[in-house]
Amino acid sequence: MKFKPAKCRVLALGFKGSRSIVDSAPFRLDGGEVRVLDRDSFWRYLGKNMGWESAGFSVAIYVAWIIRTLVKAEFRRPNRAFQPFFHAGLTSGGLGIPNLCCEADVLKLSQAIKMVNSTDPSVRAVARGRLALVVRRTCRVSEALETLTVEFLNCVSLTGHDSRAYGDAHGLWTEVRPVTKRLGARWFVTEDGLYQLAQGADCCQDLGRLTKFLHLKVNQRWKTRWMDLPDQGKTVECPSRYGSSNRFLRSSNVLTAVERSWMLKARLNLLPLRSIRGRFRKRVELSVVCCKCGQHTETLPHVLNHCMPVMDIITNRHNSVLEELLDSIPSSSSSSRCDVDRVCEEHARLANRRLRPDLILADARRVLVIDVVCPFENGVASMDAAVELKHAKYEDLCHSLRLATAKTVEMHTFAVGSLGSYHPRNLAIPRAMGVSLFESRLVSERAVVASHRGSHRVWKAWCSFRDNERT
Template structure:
């Protein structure tokens, strides 16, 4: 049937190379004549090939038997794998376009790096409709705020604290009137982490308390000390905004510098010290470096699978509450422990 379709187009004896040229959408030479064929599976395949070629390197070539064979990135595709390979390539193309956008791509550069931030996409587990409606617009930086205007000369200052640019990162992480709710978001993540701890005998766990022997006012979220094994861990929880992964790296390095003097003192006493940060983004981003910390703390593996999802959901829920408080001016009252 393909030969018949090509023959009606070129109006001469069909050669094997003509089949490939037709499927690749050639429009010069013999293929420049006006089309007389009716729509069929081959004309649709030709059109589809031309349509997706600007997005990825797809085309047709002759195989060893002089038959047309579809190729993707110069590699031949088997018939049974062609649909899956093309679908994967198209998704990768549009995903990269999104990541390259200066505003819309910065959050997805983080949330697309692991599974927990997107666990609710198919099932909606642990997620209310209110969070569902908020998080997708928020991750695309499409929520209505003064600083999010793409045109016009309207006022961009924060409506609550007067900061010069009312952007979503400012509202969720830096606006002073919301510091109490921001702290509750932090505590929700910390509570999940504390619940996952299973300290061995002889281990002391101090939550949000000063380190014994230091009166500098610093209170790490978790200070774990084991006198018998001479080990210590200083862990701080943070919920930075997902301004690409560089924001997570900056937050982690800042925590290490903050407690470096305490770690140095403990090392001088012979302790093996771990200083690290546990990071969950304000919009549910998960730092893959958390996995190293989970292993070092010997957290319960069965619970950790659920914990990752709950932490991301908690961050989204509290961030949505912060945004609603900011826009409406009315605080949302609910218990921090609400599942």
């Protein structure tokens, strides 16, 4: 037997430490030089692209790793930043970078279901005929029944059938099986004989929206993986409730590069605090007590919301959010009363309590009692609890105002988290103040930015004290 070097290709694989490499050294066969494939090239053999990917390496995985490395450098992310942070949607607090492997799976699955349900009879007949051929050859049956075909596509163990390797039947339908399993999808056949896809309890019957449906499910899976983390899930859950909480990820002019980098580290729980440094360092922390107050555990909620030596700066963050709300009051407002951080005289006279809500607005028909709160995002329940606590605190004050003014009294809590989470109930507050819908959106964005910058100032003040103590 004699080889023809012109028809041959060489792909030499090796490892340098733990890193895979492709050897480009010259190779000769039967006196002729054989072309050596590099990492990015391939050779089409019997209709199949042969190259680095077919040898067990995924080019998509390699490119995705390069993209994540560049993004880490741009956002100053440490290497231990979790992968769902890069691929979760922007509305969830992630960077929204598509995962190339998931993108390839989505397009392949979308192509398969559109072919078997094509409106062109010839395309549909060829696709279903090829699918039946693959099922017959794989399961060694004479007829590909509908139930057996669905089990094949769903990557179910073909019990009772002598399944074998695909052999010469390898193609789109054999590649769809692992894709279906990776995406968590499920094939089924309708009464009309159409193949449909479902994920969980959701099903997409519109083929024109199938790709969008699959992309949405992939984003939800990334978000779920992120929220399942015990040290990041709670802080991720709150910002995903409203889009303005994550606007700084879409616009570079909202925060400075330093503020944006710090906010991402804070949300990912990657700041150098005593309570978490033991996870990333070999040496054990001798003490986890706050180095500034010396009374409580040094955690991010304590530093941003409860550390007494920096309480003045924490209060300034609250006042910054309140100022954004005050600036949104229309100049043409018909309010006859606008009390800012004043004792409610009606309540002091009737109940002998000197409560000071942040803002009281009154017109001819009603009175608005508004109080600002900046809780830490320890899950959605903690944000809701902070709102309900404010309502309970000023319930008697609202009752006193009703008796004194004979007007409708409404209590609102303007809740913006320390890490920029905007509570959905806040949307009704600017509208109740007479602010337009467009201006109310601007209020939400400015309030979130004020919370971002205020928390960053709190952190800088706390770190400056810590550095002074060490010196």
